[in-house]
Amino acid sequence: MSVLTVHGLNVSAGDAELVRDVSFTIGKGERVGLIGESGSGKSVTASAVMGLLSEELTASGSITLNGKQIVGMPERQLSRLRGRDMSMVFQEPMTALNPAMQVGKQVAEVMSLHRTQPDRRSARAAAVDLLGRVRLPDPQRAAKSYPHQLSGGQRQRVMLAIALANNPSLLICDEPTTALDVTVQAQILDLILANTNDSALLFITHDLAVVATVCERVLVMYNGRIVESGLVRDVFTAPEHRYTRQLLASSDLEATDENGRLRTVSHD
Amino acid sequence: MTTAAMKRRTPTLTVGAILVGLVVLLAVMSFLWTPHDPTRVDAAVRLLGPTGDYLFGTDKFGRDLVSQIMVGARTTLYVGVVAVGVAAVIGTPLGILAAMGPRWLGEFVMRVNDLVLAFPALLLAIMFGAVFGASTLTAMIAIGIATVPSFARIARSGTLQVMSTEYVLAARAAGRSRFAIAHRHVLPNVAGLLIVQSSVSFAIAVLAEAALSFLGFGTRPPTPSWGRMLQESQELLAVQPRLAIVPGIAIAIAVLGFNLLGDGLRDRLDPRLAGRR
Amino acid sequence: MILGIARRTAIFLVSVLAASIAVFLFMAVLPGDPAQVALGINATPELIARTRAEFGTDRPLTTQYFDWIGGVLTGDFGRSYVTRDLIGPQLADRLGVTLWLVGAAMVIAVVIAVPLGSFAAVRHRKVSGTVISGASQLGVAVPAFLAGILLVQVFAVQWRLLPSGGWTPPNQDFGEFLRGLVLPALALGLVQGAVLTRYVRSAVLDTLREDYLRTARAKGLMPGQALVRHGLRNAAVPVVTVLGLQLTTLLIGAVVVERVFVLPGLGSMLLDAVAARDLLTVQGIVLVLVIAALLVNFLVDLLYTVIDPRLRRS
Numbered sequence: 001m002s003v004l005t006v007h008g009l010n011v012s013a014g015d016a017e018l019v020r021d022v023s024f025t026i027g028k029g030e031r032v033g034l035i036g037e038s039g040s041g042k043s044v045t046a047s048a049v050m051g052l053l054s055e056e057l058t059a060s061g062s063i064t065l066n067g068k069q070i071v072g073m074p075e076r077q078l079s080r081l082r083g084r085d086m087s088m089v090f091q092e093p094m095t096a097l098n099p100a101m102q103v104g105k106q107v108a109e110v111m112s113l114h115r116t117q118p119d120r121r122s123a124r125a126a127a128v129d130l131l132g133r134v135r136l137p138d139p140q141r142a143a144k145s146y147p148h149q150l151s152g153g154q155r156q157r158v159m160l161a162i163a164l165a166n167n168p169s170l171l172i173c174d175e176p177t178t179a180l181d182v183t184v185q186a187q188i189l190d191l192i193l194a195n196t197n198d199s200a201l202l203f204i205t206h207d208l209a210v211v212a213t214v215c216e217r218v219l220v221m222y223n224g225r226i227v228e229s230g231l232v233r234d235v236f237t238a239p240e241h242r243y244t245r246q247l248l249a250s251s252d253l254e255a256t257d258e259n260g261r262l263r264t265v266s267h268d
Numbered sequence: 269m270t271t272a273a274m275k276r277r278t279p280t281l282t283v284g285a286i287l288v289g290l291v292v293l294l295a296v297m298s299f300l301w302t303p304h305d306p307t308r309v310d311a312a313v314r315l316l317g318p319t320g321d322y323l324f325g326t327d328k329f330g331r332d333l334v335s336q337i338m339v340g341a342r343t344t345l346y347v348g349v350v351a352v353g354v355a356a357v358i359g360t361p362l363g364i365l366a367a368m369g370p371r372w373l374g375e376f377v378m379r380v381n382d383l384v385l386a387f388p389a390l391l392l393a394i395m396f397g398a399v400f401g402a403s404t405l406t407a408m409i410a411i412g413i414a415t416v417p418s419f420a421r422i423a424r425s426g427t428l429q430v431m432s433t434e435y436v437l438a439a440r441a442a443g444r445s446r447f448a449i450a451h452r453h454v455l456p457n458v459a460g461l462l463i464v465q466s467s468v469s470f471a472i473a474v475l476a477e478a479a480l481s482f483l484g485f486g487t488r489p490p491t492p493s494w495g496r497m498l499q500e501s502q503e504l505l506a507v508q509p510r511l512a513i514v515p516g517i518a519i520a521i522a523v524l525g526f527n528l529l530g531d532g533l534r535d536r537l538d539p540r541l542a543g544r545r
Numbered sequence: 546m547i548l549g550i551a552r553r554t555a556i557f558l559v560s561v562l563a564a565s566i567a568v569f570l571f572m573a574v575l576p577g578d579p580a581q582v583a584l585g586i587n588a589t590p591e592l593i594a595r596t597r598a599e600f601g602t603d604r605p606l607t608t609q610y611f612d613w614i615g616g617v618l619t620g621d622f623g624r625s626y627v628t629r630d631l632i633g634p635q636l637a638d639r640l641g642v643t644l645w646l647v648g649a650a651m652v653i654a655v656v657i658a659v660p661l662g663s664f665a666a667v668r669h670r671k672v673s674g675t676v677i678s679g680a681s682q683l684g685v686a687v688p689a690f691l692a693g694i695l696l697v698q699v700f701a702v703q704w705r706l707l708p709s710g711g712w713t714p715p716n717q718d719f720g721e722f723l724r725g726l727v728l729p730a731l732a733l734g735l736v737q738g739a740v741l742t743r744y745v746r747s748a749v750l751d752t753l754r755e756d757y758l759r760t761a762r763a764k765g766l767m768p769g770q771a772l773v774r775h776g777l778r779n780a781a782v783p784v785v786t787v788l789g790l791q792l793t794t795l796l797i798g799a800v801v802v803e804r805v806f807v808l809p810g811l812g813s814m815l816l817d818a819v820a821a822r823d824l825l826t827v828q829g830i831v832l833v834l835v836i837a838a839l840l841v842n843f844l845v846d847l848l849y850t851v852i853d854p855r856l857r858r859s
Contacts, residue, residue: 096759099757148855386560390798
């Protein structure tokens with residue numbers, strides 16, 4: 001049985017439709033990439049799954065997580081799923097953590113909140129363990145530091161620790177490495193791979209190389225729709241949709257068109 | 269920014285402009301015509317209630333309230349213009365100097381700024397009143413001086429921001445003098461911020477004048493002032509609350525108007541700040 | 546961090562010194578001889594000379610300054626030129642009244658502003674949020690003394706629930722003291738609360754847009770929980786700044802409310818001293834007010850580092 005099933009999802013802001021008729025499923029232990037340029041609706045889709053759409057956006061259609069309907073679910077019930085059954089790592093590690101709280105407490109909070117640790121003390125200990133698991137050097141000390149004392153890569157590890165703390169069945173990563181140095185990127189990707197064996201993973205990116213490393217299946221989003229989907233190998237070697245072909249062509253920095261200019265995706 | 273938010277923001281500016289316009293209109297009209305002489309004392313018409321002849325009635329000396337409010341609007345505007353003028357004329361160059369001049373000068377200016385900030389406007393006005401005698405002008409110069417730090421701060425931070433932009437760096441690289449840069453690039457860019465600050469400071473000055481007149485440190489009789497009207501109303505409050513309510517509403521309208529105008533201008537100038545303050 | 550505190554302390558002390566010199570010089574340039582003023586125009590030259598010697602105003606300015614400031618450090622503000630009484634004890638009494646008033650007003654302001662401002666921020670797109678912002682705009686536009694006059698009108702004159710003025714020291718009759726404090730503190734606190742509400746609203750609005758609040762929601766916190774646990778502390782920095790500024794302006798700003806309610810506060814003492822041209826008293830009061838303002842700024846600076854760990858570096 002699939003962990004996440006999205007069927008006929010529409011998200012609109014007033015008259016403008018940001019996501020149109022999106023459907024896909026992710027099974028247990030499956031890693032699915034969601035690619036597309038900025039503004040194509042990737043992040044909005046992720047927010048809809050988390051039930052975290054901003055007030056002016058409305059979702060319709062169906063999103064089920066382990067059989068539970070997310071669309072229209074009351075806030076209180078949703079909040080019990082978030083951080084426990086599904087969690088999310090955001091793009092900007094520099095601003096995603098509370099600057100006024102020790103990171104250990106921020107990790108421990110997600111466990112005491114969902115009572116996955118019996119008490120404060122064990123939540124704290126578990127937080128230190130988690131910080132070790134995401135390979136922060138000296139986790140004891142790291143737990144006591146504030147975000148501004150950590151580097152961008154270290155902060156993203158903390159975010160990952162928060163996301164993984166309750167062994168969620170669905171992990172959503174929204175461009176988790178875009179803001180990081182190339183060397184740090186690889187380490188974070190390794191960590192995500194190593195820690196999501198049983199979870200379903202939805203990985204949002206515009207970096208095709210990252211998709212190729214991390215994911216088994218890929219969804220290509222363009223202008224609010226999923227225009228192509230399939231195994232990474234198939235889609236990348238034999239793209240069917242024109243936009244996917246352009247995306248592949250433009251991702252190869254060597255590729256130039258007949259005028260010698262870099263290929264970019266054209267809009268129509 | 270969604271279009272819905274844009275639409276909702278506009279009333280702030282409009283309402284502010286209308287209220288300020290109302291005060292200005294009253295003041296301008298008072299030069300041409302008032303229903304009665306605002307300073308004429310006439311025991312025969314003491315404490316009249318609102319009638320056709322005296323729209324808001326008369327005070328304990330038989331003076332017409334409407335006429336006093338109209339001429340009082342002049343005092344209110346005069347007060348704001350003097351206080352904001354003093355603050356802007358001293359504070360703006362100081363702030364720009366602090367940002368563009370040598371580091372020690374900037375540090376020194378900001379320290380003095382902090383020191384002046386320790387003298388609240390009302391305290392400074394009372395001190396000035398004690399030394400130079402109580403009058404509208406002394407009170408307003410004092411309030412202006414107390415407002416200098418606000419202008420200096422805003423001019424400084426605005427200047428620092430402009431100085432780090434690429435076009436200024438380019439101008440400096442091209443060998444333009446500091447003065448030329450200040451004139452061509454800095455002033456036009458901080459002008460918006462200063463206009464917003466002026467509007468907010470104007471409101472504060474109006475409130476301060478009212479408080480000072482109430483204490484007897486502001487406008488001297490017989491010049492009509494809203495604050496003094498309030499003070500004179502106090503003894504008769506139980507029997508004639510009208511005497512306090514009329515000038516009170518006038519003050520509130522002016523303060524509200526200038527505050528809303530400032531907020532509206534701020535949102536216009538910097539949409540990112542919409543909804544703040 | 547210790548270095549930062551030491552640096553701030555040094556700045557504070559230098560500022561106090563500079564302020565005391567500024568206040569002293571300002572009073573010294575005043576036209577008119579205190580002895581002449583105290584004795585009236587009919588005094589003989591010998592009497593004036595003797596009074597000058599008594600006041601010490603015949604000495605060089607530097608001597609006068611050091612004599613004065615040295616006394617102030619030990620709590621001796623000198624004797625009033627007019628009543629010949631010691632200034633210090635009266636100053637302490639009056640300051641106590643003002644501190645009660647301002648303290649109670651600040652409590653009222655915070656109790657109003659923090660929940661209302663946060664609510665208005667969370668609901669800023671809804672009617673309830675707009676109504677609160679509008680009401681706070683209106684509240685800001687009402688002079689505190691007008692609020693006082695209206696409160697007296699309603700609660701003291703019409704309903705006869707509370708006294709319209711006067712002061713009972715807390716150690717004399719605590720119940721009466723509280724009854725007397727309610728209306729003036731409300732007059733001051735409601736208006737300051739309106740001002741503060743606007744700042745709380747804007748600070749919370751800024752915080753609501755922060756990424757870490759989205760993180761908090763993604764962890765499973767309800768919107769209100771997320772704001773209380775992660776937002777308020779971060780929104781506190783700008784709010785504390787405004788609180789500090791309000792506190793310093795209120796110490797003197799309370800004077801209008803003191804006048805409305807006939808309270809023997811510091812502001813009233815200042816006005817009386819100015820009216821009597823009792824310069825040494827004016828000088829002492831102004832110094833106390835300015836030092837209080839500097840002290841509040843200093844404490845606010847220290848408080849920042851407690852609230853925001855990012856400021857603890859330096």
